[in-house]
Amino acid sequence: xxxxxxxxxxxxxxxxxxxxxxxxxxxxxxxxxxxxxxxxxxxxxxxxxxxxxxxxxxxxxxxxxxxxxxxxxxxxxxxxxxxxxxxxxxxxxxxxxxxxxxxxxxxxxxxxxxxxxxxxxxxxxxxxxxxxxxxxxxxxxxxxxxxxxxxxxxxxxxxxxxxxxxxxxxxxxxxxxxxxxxxxxxxxxxxxxxxxxxxxxxxxxxxxxxxxxxxxxxxxxxxxxxxxxxxxxxxxxxxxxxxxxxxxxxxxxxxxxxxxxxxxxxxxxxxxxxxxxxxxxxx
Amino acid sequence: xxxxxxxxxxxxxxxxxxxxxxxxxxxxxxxxxxxxxxxxxxxxxxxxxxxxxxxxxxxxxxxxxxxxxxxxxxxxxxxxxxxxxxxxxxxxxxxxxxxxxxxxxxxxxxxxxxxxxxxxxxxxxxxxxxxxxxxxxxxxxxxxxxxxxxxxxxxxxxxxxxxxxxxxxxxxxxxxxxxxxxxxxxxxxxxxxxxxxxxxxxxxxxxxxxxxxxxxxxxxxxxxxxxxxxxxxxxxxxxxxxxxxxxxxxxxxxxxxxxxxxxxxxxxxxxxxxxxxxxxxxxxxxxxxxxxxxxxxxxxxxxxxxxxxxxxxxxxxxxxxxxxxxx
Numbered sequence: 375x376x377x378x379x380x381x382x383x384x385x386x387x388x389x390x391x392x393x394x395x396x397x398x399x400x401x402x403x404x405x406x407x408x409x410x411x412x413x414x415x416x417x418x419x420x421x422x423x424x425x426x427x428x429x430x431x432x433x434x435x436x437x438x439x440x441x442x443x444x445x446x447x448x449x450x451x452x453x454x455x456x457x458x459x460x461x462x463x464x465x466x467x468x469x470x471x472x473x474x475x476x477x478x479x480x481x482x483x484x485x486x487x488x489x490x491x492x493x494x495x496x497x498x499x500x501x502x503x504x505x506x507x508x509x510x511x512x513x514x515x516x517x518x519x520x521x522x523x524x525x526x527x528x529x530x531x532x533x534x535x536x537x538x539x540x541x542x543x544x545x546x547x548x549x550x551x552x553x554x555x556x557x558x559x560x561x562x563x564x565x566x567x568x569x570x571x572x573x574x575x576x577x578x579x580x581x582x583x584x585x586x587x588x589x590x591x592x593x594x595x596x597x598x599x600x601x602x603x604x605x606x607x608x609x610x611x612x613x614x615x616x617x618x619x620x621x622x623x624x625x626x627x628x629x630x631x632x633x634x635x636x637x638x639x640x641x642x643x644x645x646x647x648x649x650x651x652x653x654x655x656x657x
Numbered sequence: 658x659x660x661x662x663x664x665x666x667x668x669x670x671x672x673x674x675x676x677x678x679x680x681x682x683x684x685x686x687x688x689x690x691x692x693x694x695x696x697x698x699x700x701x702x703x704x705x706x707x708x709x710x711x712x713x714x715x716x717x718x719x720x721x722x723x724x725x726x727x728x729x730x731x732x733x734x735x736x737x738x739x740x741x742x743x744x745x746x747x748x749x750x751x752x753x754x755x756x757x758x759x760x761x762x763x764x765x766x767x768x769x770x771x772x773x774x775x776x777x778x779x780x781x782x783x784x785x786x787x788x789x790x791x792x793x794x795x796x797x798x799x800x801x802x803x804x805x806x807x808x809x810x811x812x813x814x815x816x817x818x819x820x821x822x823x824x825x826x827x828x829x830x831x832x833x834x835x836x837x838x839x840x841x842x843x844x845x846x847x848x849x850x851x852x853x854x855x856x857x858x859x860x861x862x863x864x865x866x867x868x869x870x871x872x873x874x875x876x877x878x879x880x881x882x883x884x885x886x887x888x889x890x891x892x893x894x895x896x897x898x899x900x901x902x903x904x905x906x907x908x909x910x911x912x913x914x915x916x917x918x919x920x921x922x923x924x925x926x927x928x929x930x931x932x933x934x935x936x937x938x939x940x941x942x943x944x945x946x947x948x949x950x951x952x953x954x955x956x957x958x959x960x961x962x963x964x965x966x967x968x969x970x971x972x973x974x975x976x977x978x979x980x981x982x983x984x
Contacts, residue, residue, distance in 0.1 A: 386878070393880075393881075394876060397771075400764025401768035401781060403761055404765045405781065408787060408788040410799075411788075412787075463699075466691060467698065474692055486703050489703060489963060489967065490702060492962060492969075492970075493963070496955070497955050501705070504709050505705070524702055527698070527702070556689075585791075616797070619797065619798045634795045642787060645790045649783060
């Protein structure tokens with residue numbers, strides 16, 4: 375009897391130990407995967423990065439050399455375009471959700487924003503292809519900007535709402551007690567109070583759309599002639615990485631790695647900056 | 658809260674102040690309506706997505722109807738299209754992805770919430786969340802050049818020789834294929850499932866754990882019997898959110914799945930998903946029915962992810978509102 379409880383006790387202890395080790399190993403594995411991807415891309419990418427890559431245009435298929443100057447520039451333009459369209463919409467929607475909406479309306483729109491954020495980006499690309507590229511009969515930078523904006527809007531709206539909600543109610547009351555109107559209280563007191571949170575959300579959204587590739591295939595399409603205007607096709611860094619990665623030429627594959635290096639620095643740089651800003655705020 | 662404050666603004670003491678107050682009420686009305694209009698843009702986009710995709714897919718819907726779901730031909734020459742291999746590939750690769758991702762994510766979340774020393778929690782969370790920020794095209798690039806060779810040589814050839822009697826592990830090891838796509842999807846869903854499960858576990862009140870410990874339970878028994886059952890719906894919500902992400906993932910999958918349009922039980926075989934078919938066939942599609950078929954695929958993908966996300970959101974929200982109620 376005593377022996378059997380003792381055996382059971384060791385068994386329980388053993389199971390405990392094994393499961394806890396497995397859990398820790400799982401966390402270690404997740405971290406290891408990131409380290410592998412990040413490490414390989416950074417080490418491999420930087421070895422192919424050179425001045426030509428930043429200052430030259432892409433060479434025709436099969437020719438060695440050239441760079442992604444136009445694609446880097448294109449990505450900056452597309453991100454700016456997407457932000458210009460998405461920021462006002464996302465911010466005002468966020469203000470509505472946190473300041474004006476009744477609980478029922480707010481939860482409905484919030485739900486829709488979450489659903490929109492979950493729509494695969496390739497579906498957004500096909501949608502914008504149907505409403506802009508097809509009627510205008512041309513791939514264009516503008517349509518790509520709209521596609522990126524659609525991806526960005528729900529992220530900005532939800533994070534802006536969360537940030538605005540964190541502003542204490544006493545600040546709203548104090549502003550209104552001064553006799554100013556509500557909209558001036560919102561613009562002059564509440565938004566400045568939530569600024570750090572709003573900026574965090576915007577930067578997260580920017581980091582997200584900077585790396586988006588799938589929707590660009592149907593909208594920006596890519597261009598060998600550099601940036602020609604908003605209504606013309608335009609190249610983008612992630613799209614060029616995809617094309618060169620699947621290319622049979624060694625030199626193009628190497629450029630894909632260099633591009634990946636640049637993109638990862640851009641995106642993770644923004645993410646780390648965001649962390650830093652929001653941590654500083656908490657202190 | 659909002660309506661209460663609205664009323665407070667409109668109360669106007671004394672007739673002298675009336676004009677000012679009405680004007681201010683008016684400007685406030687404009688502003689609140691402007692914000693409402695922009696909020697409705699979100700609803701408009703969502704509704705627009707359904708209508709436009711359905712309209713554009715019409716040529717294919719009228720031509721193939723529901724047989725689109727059961728046919729496995731994709732023949733641009735004869736203009737005959739069917740979605741079965743793409744749907745099958747989407748479900749198969751997502752299933753492999755979740756099969757790998759769920760245990761790892763749960764283990765990582767358990768470590769972060771229950772086991773990790775305090776100083777490690779922040780940095781470890783940050784690192785796992787950074788994995789979510791890496792653009793999918795970069796994960797695809799890494800998958801194509803680093804993961805695929807590893808999948809071909811040790812993994813697939815080992816599975817083939819030792820478990821070759823099962824239909825899943827038969828056929829030549831290509832490297833690119835369902836297995837590689839599944840592993841890539843696992844990598845991409847681990848951060849989401851881990852983050853949501855971590856938050857759900859954090860929401861479990863400490864009394865639950867203390868009660869279990871007081872009964873003499875080991876740490877694992879506490880986690881297993883007090884923590885996990887308590888936050889089950891939150892964890893399931895996180896898994897389904899991960900599923901939503903996996904179903905719609907495009908670039909990384911397109912790069913490692915091999916884009917072959919066939920129906921096979923072998924996990925080593927190249928295949929396609931709905932998203933990878935759209936991405937790789939779009940540039941070649943020109944006529945009404947071929948584009949229509951691709952948009953029909955997009956509509957199916959949209960419908961499925963919509964359903965999955967609605968379920969996931971409801972579960973996660975119920976969990977977080979439970980937490981709010983506890984406070």
